[in-house]
Amino acid sequence: MSRSGLSCPGCGSSNIVDDDLYCQAQLVCVDCGSVVSEGALTNESVYVGASDVSYSRTTAGDKKPCMNLLKGRHHVIAMCRILRVNREIEDLSQTFYSRAYQHKSFIRVTLRKKEFLAGCCVLVSCRMRQWPVTIGTISCLLDADLVEVGAVYKEMVTVLNIEAPSFNIYDVIEAHSQEYKISLHVAEELAENHKDLTKRAVELVELAADTWVVTGRQPVPVIMAAIYLSWQSLKPNRHRLKLSLDKFCQLAKVKKQKPAAIRVTEMKEVLCKLGKEIPWLGETLTPDNVVCQVEDILKHRYALLRRALRAREEALLPESLASCEASPPRAPEVSDPNPAESPVERRKRSAEGTLAPGDEAGQPRVAGELAGELAGGALESPDKGSNWGARALFAPPCVVHAKRRRVEQPELRDVTGDEEISDSEIDSYIRTPREAREFAQMQNMFLE
């Protein structure tokens, strides 16, 4: 199509036509062939009104889920299969994993942390459906440190706002005792069935929980110690009694936990203290021969506990009578220990470890209540809270061997923070030039 009004700059003719070269619009002179004008390479009208689109978006196909998310979900399923949990727990852990993965706290973390996250999702789902799994088991599956996995677990629970039930040691005992391979493939005198083993271990752990052995400790070594003692006591023959904890763990194909040996000693001590109260027992009990009496002790453990505590109160009573200034009539027999209702005393600075004499002096007290406090061992004020360990029959080691708190210096009480600071004080913190030179020389000598 010719264009009017234009003349070719080369030959001057007005015979100019539109000649599109590919997409480019051009005006060409027919006579001499020179290009009069050319348009833009692209036809702009196509892009009018359209926004800029990035390369990745134009070339993207359908949005695929992240590869690591898929891998993580496979990990979750694998762990669920290893632990042999039911379908509900598997689905729940997958849901948690997908949710947590997308959250900003977990989307850009290392792959290792994402693996931990998978384990934690399994853990929290098991807890919510009352399936007993410990953090130790999960960290074993992940081949990781317990503390690291624990940190990820806490973060995940906060981020996803999950209310997971707490750890309950009794649920875990049964699951844990299944791991011990001592029902088959071992000698006759060493074999034991799991039901009896678990039942006795539960009783031992209950007793341990009552006597401050479980609180604040790692649960798995406590369970291991309970299982070992219950195995020994179910058939206390020569072979079983001879086998140490190490050999027992080797026999049962279980990895020994270091604190378990200490727990065994502590439990035996508790059993000895209770065994002393058995009326029909003639011999003195030592940690070596107490295992044979475990069955009786566990059968009557509550009665024995009461007797032991009462005996302790009676042993302490003369001490407290001697240290009291006032001497109100006291009931020699104690009815029921009532420590929870005892009032909190005003704190006194007293160096003696005995009951505070100043408390009783001049304060009318009900004899039964006082005796009840003695029984509970809760008479002492918070300052002497550390000493209740010395008096109580059962107490955790941190209380029995309490750290001595440094006494606050009285002169520091009057510090305001804005006092004058004398020059001489400050000079004591600065070396003289001579000292500094000598120090520098000595440093150089060492470096040579």
Place this chain on the structure above:
Amino acid sequence: MEPGNDDALDIIITNVVATFRVRCHLNLRTIALEGTNVIYKPEIGKVLMKLRKPKITASIWSSGKIICTGATSEDDAKLGARRLARVLQKLGFKAGMGTDDHSLSAGRKDRAGTGRIREVRFSAFKVVNVLAVCSMPFGIQLVDFTIKNRPIASYEPELHPAATYRIKHIKATVQVFSTGSITVTGPNVQNVATAVEQIYPLLFECRKPKALCK
């Protein structure tokens, strides 16, 4: 025993952490050379200086920011911080008096080499963290406590023997042990005291006698 009877409870402050600035660049090598009771850590880039009275350890960075730890009260921390600033001031002044050793004074001049001594000023003192311990006259059932106060309280016996209770609005964290001891960390002493007051009734609900754990 009434809840809220906390004047019988002794809250012992064990550590106060405070930060302040001296508003000028510090030459750590010089401080390490001329100060007594200092430990220089070149790999981290700081100097640890210990004061005797009050018993405080300070981490001194070359940017002029200093962190003081080990004080037993807020005022103590302030006094210790001021003392520290005075020591640094004195180290700076010594160079100004014209000591024999040129390298010492050179280190103190600024890069322009005008010989102007940098002024050490004590500023931006702030108590950052206070750690206190308190002992309840009763033991505490941690599992019970956690169940009643979920999700503010969390307890994982496999990880830590204490239950952690975070009070968000006063930014305090309380760690509750079953023996009845609690440790409280907070941004200042007042918050710590408030935290103890707040948590006492919750602990009282879940108490157990110390002699017997039943």
